[in-house]
Amino acid sequence: MDWFLDAFKYKYVDFSGRARRTEYWMFMLFHVPFIFILAFLSGMMDEAEWMNIPMFLLVIYFLMSFLPALAITIRRLHDTGKSGWFYLLAIIPYVGGIILLIFTVQDSESTTNKWGPNPKTPNTDEINEIGKPLSD
Structure with a gap:
């Protein structure tokens, strides 16, 4: 859940840098089911009701999460060595989404x-501190 919340708190519109597979898929683990649940509840509501609360919540959530989802996907593409413009492949029906899925599943x-260091590699400062006594 922390990965999901971090996308909203700290990296809301951060399109620069790289995102590991873990960061991307842990965000999507909560994002996609939340959209499906709200859409399902919205479909179950009777149209005659004056206010469809799940549809209202779905629209609010979509507007709130569009930029973080776009940003994390672009950072994931950067991590695989591809430009964020490859996200536009999603416009192509059927094939575009599959290609984008393949790109996001690839290893870093x-x-x-050109988008930064590999986020998997440990910080060299941390490695140099291993075994040294803690300073008080």
Whole structure:
């Protein structure tokens, strides 16, 4: 749940840098089911009711989560060495979504690319501190 909330708190519209697979898929683990649940509840409501609360919540959530979901997907594409413009492949019916899925499942580029260092590699400062006594 922390990965999901971090996308809203700290990286709301951060399109720069890279996002690991874990960060991307843990966000999507909560994002996609939440949309499906609200859409299902909205479909179950009678149209004659004066206010469809689940539909209202779905629209609010969609507006609130559009930029974080877009940002994390673009950072995920950066991590695989692709430009964020590849997100536009999603416009192509059927095939575009499958290609985008394949790109997001791929492993990170192991070296530094033009969007930054590999987020999987540990910080060298942390490695240099291993075994040293803690300073009080």
